[in-house]
Amino acid sequence: MEIKIRDDFPLLQRTVHGVPLVYLDSAATSLKPEAVIEAEATFYREVGANVRRGAYELGAEATERYESARAKVASLLGARPDEAVFTRGTTEALNLAAWALGETVIGPGDEVLVTEMEHHANLLPWQELVRRKQARLSAVAVTAEGELDLEDFRRKLSPRTKVVALPHVSNVLGTINPVPEVATAAHEAGAVVVLDAAQSVPHMPVDVRELGADLVAFSGHKMLGPTGIGVLWGRREILKDLPPLLVGGEMVHEVWLDRATWDDPPARFEGGTPPIAQAVGLGAAVDYLQAIGMDEVRRHGQELTALVLDGLLFRPYVTVYGPADPGARGALVAFSLAGIHPHDVATLLDREGIAIRGGHHCAQPLHRKLGIPASCRVSFHVYNTIDEVRLFLEALDGVWKALG
Amino acid sequence: MSYEEIILDHWRHPRNKGRLPHPDAAAVEANPLCGDVVRIELGIKDQTIQDIRFEGEGCAISLASASVLTELVQGKPVAEAAGITDEALLSALGGVVRTRLSCALLPLRALHKALGQHRSPDDGGPPPGEPPSAGRCTSSG
Numbered sequence: 001m002e003i004k005i006r007d008d009f010p011l012l013q014r015t016v017h018g019v020p021l022v023y024l025d026s027a028a029t030s031l032k033p034e035a036v037i038e039a040e041a042t043f044y045r046e047v048g049a050n051v052r053r054g055a056y057e058l059g060a061e062a063t064e065r066y067e068s069a070r071a072k073v074a075s076l077l078g079a080r081p082d083e084a085v086f087t088r089g090t091t092e093a094l095n096l097a098a099w100a101l102g103e104t105v106i107g108p109g110d111e112v113l114v115t116e117m118e119h120h121a122n123l124l125p126w127q128e129l130v131r132r133k134q135a136r137l138s139a140v141a142v143t144a145e146g147e148l149d150l151e152d153f154r155r156k157l158s159p160r161t162k163v164v165a166l167p168h169v170s171n172v173l174g175t176i177n178p179v180p181e182v183a184t185a186a187h188e189a190g191a192v193v194v195l196d197a198a199q200s201v202p203h204m205p206v207d208v209r210e211l212g213a214d215l216v217a218f219s220g221h222k223m224l225g226p227t228g229i230g231v232l233w234g235r236r237e238i239l240k241d242l243p244p245l246l247v248g249g250e251m252v253h254e255v256w257l258d259r260a261t262w263d264d265p266p267a268r269f270e271g272g273t274p275p276i277a278q279a280v281g282l283g284a285a286v287d288y289l290q291a292i293g294m295d296e297v298r299r300h301g302q303e304l305t306a307l308v309l310d311g312l313l314f315r316p317y318v319t320v321y322g323p324a325d326p327g328a329r330g331a332l333v334a335f336s337l338a339g340i341h342p343h344d345v346a347t348l349l350d351r352e353g354i355a356i357r358g359g360h361h362c363a364q365p366l367h368r369k370l371g372i373p374a375s376c377r378v379s380f381h382v383y384n385t386i387d388e389v390r391l392f393l394e395a396l397d398g399v400w401k402a403l404g
Numbered sequence: 405m406s407y408e409e410i411i412l413d414h415w416r417h418p419r420n421k422g423r424l425p426h427p428d429a430a431a432v433e434a435n436p437l438c439g440d441v442v443r444i445e446l447g448i449k450d451q452t453i454q455d456i457r458f459e460g461e462g463c464a465i466s467l468a469s470a471s472v473l474t475e476l477v478q479g480k481p482v483a484e485a486a487g488i489t490d491e492a493l494l495s496a497l498g499g500v501v502r503t504r505l506s507c508a509l510l511p512l513r514a515l516h517k518a519l520g521q522h523r524s525p526d527d528g529g530p531p532p533g534e535p536p537s538a539g540r541c542t543s544s545g
């Protein structure tokens with residue numbers, strides 16, 4: 001299966017520094033299959049018109065393709081199409097969520113509860129919000145094993161907590177958080193649950209109803225889709241009461257010079273011309289993933305994660321962050337080499353054509369907690385192979401020999 | 405698999421590492437993106453850099469670059485040291501891959517900052533050792 005899949009990704013044909021590319025940074029952004037590239041290009045070649053306006057054939061076709069992409073995304077999540085709002089990505093989705101909840105459920109003295117393992121995209125919007133509303137922000141601790149401290153969560157959850165925001169899968173620790181458990185407790189306390197699913201939806205079956213979260217954000221570009229498109233899924237009962245972040249064309253019902261009424265979700269949250277071709281491309285990415293099957297995507301990711309985890313834990317010069325059990329993880333592993341800066345590791349591996357991430361992965365508070373300025377990270381998607389994992393581990397020994 | 409000889413050599417055997425008892429100028433520069441921090445201290449007499457020390461934490465490239473820079477600067481007139489360009493430092497390092505330029509040039513920023521403070525001590529700039537402003541996340545994670 002791997003060989004056939006690899007043929008679908010044109011970027012895997014190219015070399016880096018004269019050697020074949022080994023791309024191990026899909027958590028940052030994934031490669032795109034030909035089908036996605038083609039879907040986006042075909043839209044521009046054959047349709048090209050704007051959506052939701054123009055009483056002409058091309059306009060109708062554009063709207064049809066755009067809405068069909070929405071239906072595909074919704075079906076991937078086990079949701080209704082009108083619950084899937086297109087955004088520019090996870091960051092915009094979370095900013096929209098924070099802004100809209102700020103206008104409706106958060107007042108002075110209220111609390112937003114995040115975790116110590118947030119990506120900055122699920123932290124800074126809440127920081128800004130509590131500053132604006134004179135509310136408070138607190139963070140659930142992460143245990144030494146790299147898991148959410150659920151006791152600390154229950155301690156910090158109170159009737160003042162109006163929002164609980166957390167990542168489904170940590171983009172550093174890889175930890176899969178127990179969302180249903182967190183959501184149930186949060187709902188009992190009367191809080192809305194916002195989930196950063198940027199590292200889960202691309203890699204495993206996600207049923208938003210089973211998870212129990214109220215708002216779920218993710219990006220197209222991490223799930224084989226284009227950049228510039230993402231999704232905020234929202235439970236219908238929640239979305240219907242939220243105000244828009246972007247106001248202007250296409251999101252309104254009736255407009256007077258001094259006031260306007262808003263359209264229903266999802267249009268209400270999609271002011272202006274949306275990323276139409278990108279949405280169509282995301283639809284093609286969903287088709288591609290579903291043809292493989294999300295269970296198979298997950299199985300493959302876990303196989304590679306287990307292998308790399310084994311290899312890293314076996315090497316005494318390596319420290320691994322996050323759970324030791326690959327079943328408790330998404331398709332990524334962060335680690336460091338004793339006394340060697342992650343950027344040096346990444347630069348030396350780059351010379352072998354191996355692309356890994358070295359840095360704080362937009363999670364500075366978590367790295368501070370781990371007591372390191374940065375870490376290395378490998379991450380996978382459907383096109384990665386067991387051979388690539390082996391190549392990476394051997395090259396890592398080379399780095400250790402050179403710098404250790 | 406190795407870094408350029410110069411970088412490895414200076415990383416393993418840093419020159420002019422440490423602190424001066426009474427520096428005439430000092431500055432810290434940091435790159436919060438990767439946690440690199442470099443402190444440069446200068447002993448200046450007759451508009452000449454008599455003494456230079458660095459301390460730092462971070463990647464091999466930033467630390468090797470600091471070490472190489474101290475050798476470039478030692479004994480130079482202040483004006484000449486202030487004129488050291490990015491290109492001059494990079495070539496003294498034997499070249500640096502483009503993805504790591506900010507690491508390599510961090511010590512030079514610290515040197516320029518220290519010299520700036522020495523030349524105009526009351527220009528209202530931050531005192532030596534002031535941490536830099538918080539960094540931005542410039543890439544997707």
Ligand SMILES: Cc1ncc(COP(=O)(O)O)c(C=O)c1O
Pocket residue numbers: 027028089090091092119121122167169170171196198199219362544545
């Ligand atoms: C957990 C997590 N949240 C949010 C983001 C931000 O996604 P984007 O940059 O696509 O908005 C990322 C990836 O960068 C991520 O890994």
